Amino acid sequence: RKEVEQDPGPFNVPEGATVAFNCTYSNSASQSFFWYRQDCRKEPKLLMSVYSSGNEDGRFTAQLNRASQYISLLIRDSKLSDSATYLCVVNVGSGNTGKLIFGQGTTLQVKP
Amino acid sequence: DVKVTQSSRYLVKRTGEKVFLECVQDMDHENMFWYRQDPGLGLRLIYFSYDVKMKEKGDIPEGYSVSREKKERFSLILESASTNQTSMYLCASSPWGTAGKLFFGSGTQLSVL
Numbered sequence: 215r216k217e218v219e220q221d222p223g224p225f226n227v228p229e230g231a232t233v234a235f236n237c238t239y240s241n242s243a244s245q246s247f248f249w250y251r252q253d254c255r256k257e258p259k260l261l262m263s264v265y266s267s268g269n270e271d272g273r274f275t276a277q278l279n280r281a282s283q284y285i286s287l288l289i290r291d292s293k294l295s296d297s298a299t300y301l302c303v304v305n306v307g308s309g310n311t312g313k314l315i316f317g318q319g320t321t322l323q324v325k326p
Numbered sequence: 327d328v329k330v331t332q333s334s335r336y337l338v339k340r341t342g343e344k345v346f347l348e349c350v351q352d353m354d355h356e357n358m359f360w361y362r363q364d365p366g367l368g369l370r371l372i373y374f375s376y377d378v379k380m381k382e383k384g385d386i387p388e389g390y391s392v393s394r395e396k397k398e399r400f401s402l403i404l405e406s407a408s409t410n411q412t413s414m415y416l417c418a419s420s421p422w423g424t425a426g427k428l429f430f431g432s433g434t435q436l437s438v439l
Contacts, residue, residue: 218368248426257416257430258369301368305426310376311357312425316369 215240218304220317228325231292235320237302238284245308247278247285250301252319258301261287292324329353330431332417338437345404347434349417355429356422358400360384360392362413363433369416375400376422407438 220237227233239247247264262269264276264285275288285304289296299319307313333348351358359374361384371384373392381392389411393401400419404411414435418428 246426257432258428259430260427263426303426307425310423310425311359311374311420314371314426314428318366318368 216317217241217306217315218302218317220300220302220320222318222320224321224323226323226325227292229292229294231324232288232290233292233322234286234288235300235302235322236284236286237304237317237320238282239302239304239315240283241304241306241315242280242283244283244304244306245312246305247276248303248305249274249276249285249287250303250316252299252301254298261300289322292322294324294326297322297324330417330419330429332415332431332434334434335432336435336437338439339404339407340439341408343404343407343438345407345436345438347402347404347415347417347436349400349402349431350398351400351419351429352398353419353421353429354397355419356397357420358394359418359420359428360390360400360402361416361418362386363416364413372402407436409438412436412438 249261250258251261252258268277273290302317305312360372361369375394417431
């Protein structure tokens with residue numbers, strides 16, 4: 215079983231739709247969690263951290279369920295520009311750099 | 327804005343060549359990382375450094391070495407390139423104590439023939 219698992223998709227949705235991705239992790243001692251966005255042939259960029267109580271940034275909402283060991287990303291009112299691959303990242307270490315495990319990513323295609 | 331610059335966007339080398347990949351960051355970050363990204367495998371950590379002249383092995387260090395002589399520069403060296411090292415190489419940096427919050431360079435697509 216992979217340490218961090220994501221459904222690779224692609225998720226094809228129309229503009230304006232709400233879409234949600236889940237990511238499961240196997241290490242119950244995981245310290246912190248993140249979502250990154252990676253556009254085609256570009257580098258990953260931090261989208262948002264995921265906090266225990268859930269957090270929102272505009273149209274994006276991230277949630278953490280420690281009991282079931284998954285994190286989620288909800289995108290409301292999808293835009294064409296949201297088309298990208300979304301990487302789930304789990305920190306299973308501690309200290310300065312931690313130990314990051316990247317999921318393989320979920321691809322989102324938003325259609326007009 | 328933080329800028330992480332990788333010296334080449336595309337690189338083609340022959341098996342057995344010594345290959346240098348350079349990375350420079352301009353935000354005085356303590357931590358620097360080298361990852362490779364392969365389809366179906368995600369990003370995997372090769373080496374990282376948290377200070378000048380300090381280096382730590384990541385998950386897949388075999389066949390690679392690194393050098394950090396200056397804070398802003400972190401070099402990845404393939405001592406004798408092999409075809410299984412064909413990949414996208416991504417450099418990243420982060421400030422001290424911000425585990426998970428990485429700034430990536432635009433990547434080097436290396437092909438070893």
